[in-house]
Amino acid sequence: MRADRRLSKTSIPIARSRSPDSIFxxxxxxxxxxxxxxxxxxxxxxxVISKHKDGHGQNHPPAQPPLYFINAPIxxxxxxxxxxxxxxxxxxxxxxxxxxxxxxWGIYLMWxxxxxxxSATNYRLYHSKANIAQYPMTALLVPVLxxxxxxxxxxxxxxxxxxxxxxxxxxxxxxxxxxxxxxxxIYAKRAGFMIGKLExxxxxxxxxGTFIAPTAIGETGRNTNYYFGVQYPTLGLxxxxxxxxxxxxxxxxxxxxxxxxxxxxxxxxxxxxxxxxPAATQYVWFVAGASVAGFREFVxxxxxxxxxxxAWSMQLKEKxxxxxxxxxxxxxxxxxxxxGGANALGGAGLFWALPRLAAKYFSVPLNIAEPVVIxxxxxxxxxxxxxxxxxxxxxxxxxxxxxxxxxxGAPQQRPPAIVPGIKPA
Amino acid sequence: MKALAAAALALSFAAPLAAQGDLAMPGKERVILxxxxxxxxxxxxxxxxxxxxxxxxxxxxLGVYNGVNFHRVEPNFVIQIANAESRSVPMTPAQAAAxxxxxxxxxxxxxxxxxxxxxxxxxQPDSATTSFSILLTNAPHLDNQYTVFGRVEAGWDVVExxxxxxxxSSNQPLRRVEVMYAEVLPSAEELxxxxxxxxxxxxxxxxxxxxxxxxxxxxxxVAAVLLVMMALGLGVxxxxxxxxxxxxxxxxxxxxxxxxxxxxxxxxxxxxxxENLAIALFIGLLSLFKLxxxxxxxx
Numbered sequence: 001m002r003a004d005r006r007l008s009k010t011s012i013p014i015a016r017s018r019s020p021d022s023i024f025x026x027x028x029x030x031x032x033x034x035x036x037x038x039x040x041x042x043x044x045x046x047x048v049i050s051k052h053k054d055g056h057g058q059n060h061p062p063a064q065p066p067l068y069f070i071n072a073p074i075x076x077x078x079x080x081x082x083x084x085x086x087x088x089x090x091x092x093x094x095x096x097x098x099x100x101x102x103x104x105w106g107i108y109l110m111w112x113x114x115x116x117x118x119s120a121t122n123y124r125l126y127h128s129k130a131n132i133a134q135y136p137m138t139a140l141l142v143p144v145l146x147x148x149x150x151x152x153x154x155x156x157x158x159x160x161x162x163x164x165x166x167x168x169x170x171x172x173x174x175x176x177x178x179x180x181x182x183x184x185x186i187y188a189k190r191a192g193f194m195i196g197k198l199e200x201x202x203x204x205x206x207x208x209g210t211f212i213a214p215t216a217i218g219e220t221g222r223n224t225n226y227y228f229g230v231q232y233p234t235l236g237l238x239x240x241x242x243x244x245x246x247x248x249x250x251x252x253x254x255x256x257x258x259x260x261x262x263x264x265x266x267x268x269x270x271x272x273x274x275x276x277x278p279a280a281t282q283y284v285w286f287v288a289g290a291s292v293a294g295f296r297e298f299v300x301x302x303x304x305x306x307x308x309x310x311a312w313s314m315q316l317k318e319k320x321x322x323x324x325x326x327x328x329x330x331x332x333x334x335x336x337x338x339x340g341g342a343n344a345l346g347g348a349g350l351f352w353a354l355p356r357l358a359a360k361y362f363s364v365p366l367n368i369a370e371p372v373v374i375x376x377x378x379x380x381x382x383x384x385x386x387x388x389x390x391x392x393x394x395x396x397x398x399x400x401x402x403x404x405x406x407x408x409g410a411p412q413q414r415p416p417a418i419v420p421g422i423k424p425a
Numbered sequence: 426m427k428a429l430a431a432a433a434l435a436l437s438f439a440a441p442l443a444a445q446g447d448l449a450m451p452g453k454e455r456v457i458l459x460x461x462x463x464x465x466x467x468x469x470x471x472x473x474x475x476x477x478x479x480x481x482x483x484x485x486x487l488g489v490y491n492g493v494n495f496h497r498v499e500p501n502f503v504i505q506i507a508n509a510e511s512r513s514v515p516m517t518p519a520q521a522a523a524x525x526x527x528x529x530x531x532x533x534x535x536x537x538x539x540x541x542x543x544x545x546x547x548x549q550p551d552s553a554t555t556s557f558s559i560l561l562t563n564a565p566h567l568d569n570q571y572t573v574f575g576r577v578e579a580g581w582d583v584v585e586x587x588x589x590x591x592x593x594s595s596n597q598p599l600r601r602v603e604v605m606y607a608e609v610l611p612s613a614e615e616l617x618x619x620x621x622x623x624x625x626x627x628x629x630x631x632x633x634x635x636x637x638x639x640x641x642x643x644x645x646x647v648a649a650v651l652l653v654m655m656a657l658g659l660g661v662x663x664x665x666x667x668x669x670x671x672x673x674x675x676x677x678x679x680x681x682x683x684x685x686x687x688x689x690x691x692x693x694x695x696x697x698x699x700e701n702l703a704i705a706l707f708i709g710l711l712s713l714f715k716l717x718x719x720x721x722x723x724x
Contacts, residue, residue, distance in 0.1 A: 167686065178718070219707065229514070
């Protein structure tokens, strides 16, 4: 790898199948699969395998990775259970209207979780020169391009800003969908559930359908909408586009369920709940919850919560592997506080300070500068999120297959019985 | 024609205002209401209604009026700005906290064309918060019943355009007329330096109104150039399989992205009236997102 020329060019001796059906395919959080190119060409130190700490004292990753990042209840809540519960609570006990209370809570959670999640992606890419060197165009060229878009939009808030904002508003749920697919793949890998081409197609069709159908319906007719102070037009799609997308979504969902059922019958066991949770959550966010205005306020928060669980555990794993730090609760706590604090500050910088600086410098009202800056920062995030899951460090093994117990030094426990039939390693 | 209208406006002010002396003397600040139908400049009467003027200026500086619409158009009476709670973008906590009911400050200034009069609930003189009207005619029945706090300084053509906007049976405009943002200026001199956006000729409601974006039909030459740019980018991306490394392919993708965005800015305003173009742009967007997944990935 360009990052460290001292390393030898030996490939990791772990078998790497070229078949996309293989359990060794490395799923990325943006829903793509890592290409064999990176994996096979990765040069490593000859003795990195012997230094790998996997909690078993063995020199290779365990055959069956742990199912959860933390444990069943917490993973369930953070990956989507909390948002499904919140949806039902809203339906039952709240008018669903976007009143001031809802808006206030949305703002608090934005500061606490949503903004930091953007900062966390930037931190992951920019915190080391080696990472920047792996993806220099994303790290260096894309920000320059987006700065140009920012300047153009603030210089021409009536002609360019509406379409930059519109591009972001349509790209954003696409990005949510990619993350949902990626998380499903991670849990499938952890649970030993093989996702082949057909399963992936059906899953993607359903998850992306939950974004395409409502978006297409929202773009129907000739209206203008507002994002803060930026007015943007709808595309004026005919109704049949949204309706067709809905049909595609339900058909893909039905196909995926059939394939899961087929797997259950063949293997004579229930599917892991976590496998279905991201898709169900996505449906609640964009379809079932779309008519509940108050609930919609929190969808970005729930999306960020999913992300932060995985990003946090990866961060810990990488730091401990790279620094060869012994697992301990104290280290996990201090590093989590440091990382969380840094990201909270970074998030505030990106979403509070930057719009105000832009408004002052370009002499535009804040309700114009804010949506433009938000759009640019988030589009940059979409690019960064596409590459950071493919970052490779020769000293870190399987960062997406970690469990918290490996990092606090607790003895490995059997996977909980929520997934019957999986035997402990 | 505009000069005549301005002269008429000035005359309609002169007589009643002359009788009101100091009260109708405008203060230092001016405000430009940037609406989606043009700009309206306002002046205020701090001597006639000091608390109202102070509060309105404070709210405008906070951005409370950004996104508020004209919810009532009665051509022989008033055009009225709605309460800020109904604006298109919800207020921040700070904005909401700044809104307070105002004690009535009825004064001797007559309700005449161009006057700003604070709205309130019937039988509750101290219930005014954010909604106010711009008078279009004399309304003596409102004198000493509603607080006059300012006047239209410039942009009467925009007021006329709003007055003429098609509305429904409850006097609500059929097409949303909105204050995009309210800009507070420190002095009349500052206002004089600023060119105001005049009222655009209105299209019938059934057809498309002016949309954000380049006015008129898209230039075919510009669209062709952008399409060629995208095709070039795609070609480079696919051809990059022959070359080692990711930069060439990724540069191709960036060319596609820039070209598509340019095309989007140029064509999207026309898409409202051309379904096929709208569908093409929508599919183009989805394809673009999918393509960007390959950015800095091996081809």
